[in-house]
Amino acid sequence: RAKEKGRNNFQYYSAVLTKQASERLKIQVSLLQAIENKEFVVYYQPQIDIVQNKLLGMEALVRWKKEGEMISPAEFIPLAEESGLIVEIDRLVMDMAIAQFSQWCKAGLEPGTLSLNLAVKHLESDFFISMLRKKIKKYNFDTKRLELEVTESDLMKDTQKVIRDLHAIHALGIHIALDDFGTGYSSLSYLKKLPIDKLKIDQSFVRDIPDDEEDSAIVKAIIAMAKSLGLTTIAEGVETQSQREFLYANGCESIQGYFYSKPIPAKEMEAFMKSFNA
């Protein structure tokens, strides 16, 4: 009986696995079609300089507009990374965001800086940097206005090439921010090797400040460490006035989160800029 049961279990699990595998394959195929049909939309989330109380810039966050429904990147970015399709998606996002942002600059809307999320996978080939150079030239883009966000955990898989490429990008005048900081166990000596300008404090540490003592201590330590390394800080996922006050009191220069605005479509971002800058 045990044997029979074992076999049934096996059949059950293999059926589940096959189902999962075919689900993933299905999503990958539809992602591929989505890339061909350009079914992606860029949303923008304001980043606020809380020292000067002005708009610092914005982060571009991709959405998949699938049959009228907006799908969050949390649902497809991991699969896109696994399959390498992320490179194509980021290219589309970069195209759309740089074009839109350039238009805002020309219109005199003072959009500040543009942050793009970059999968470190791009740096496996030389294609990315040459594409970046072309885009900058095409739009005559002021590179000081551009920032690339790389996640800490992604960078841990570093190679000499990744470090070299980040230096090359930095040499173009582009800023580099370490996203989801605090979740990837990087050491101080490691940080010193990289051309990083900014630490983005991960929202998991921000959520329970100021009530949670441990998280409060971590956030303070990150800000202090950033200062000693000459880096600026931005906290992500800020939703409340008390979080904002805690961050301000402890020397965090900028914040991003629902407290100011959710990620919003370009039209709404334009309205936000107009009212915030007024």
Ligand code: C2E
């Ligand atoms: P991330 O870069 O760390 O972006 C922050 C995420 O937190 C965003 O989720 C944003 O919508 C969400 N968020 C912002 N403020 C708040 C808040 O106050 N409260 C809460 N609860 N959440 C907040 P989103 O847009 O779903 O993006 C998820 C992740 O997907 C991003 O994390 C980023 O790693 C990745 N991603 C998004 N767009 C792109 C892209 O164009 N390329 C690449 N490679 N990755 C992207």
Ligand code: MG
């Ligand atoms: Mg980001």
Ligand code: MG
């Ligand atoms: Mg983040």
Ligand code: MG
């Ligand atoms: Mg994140």
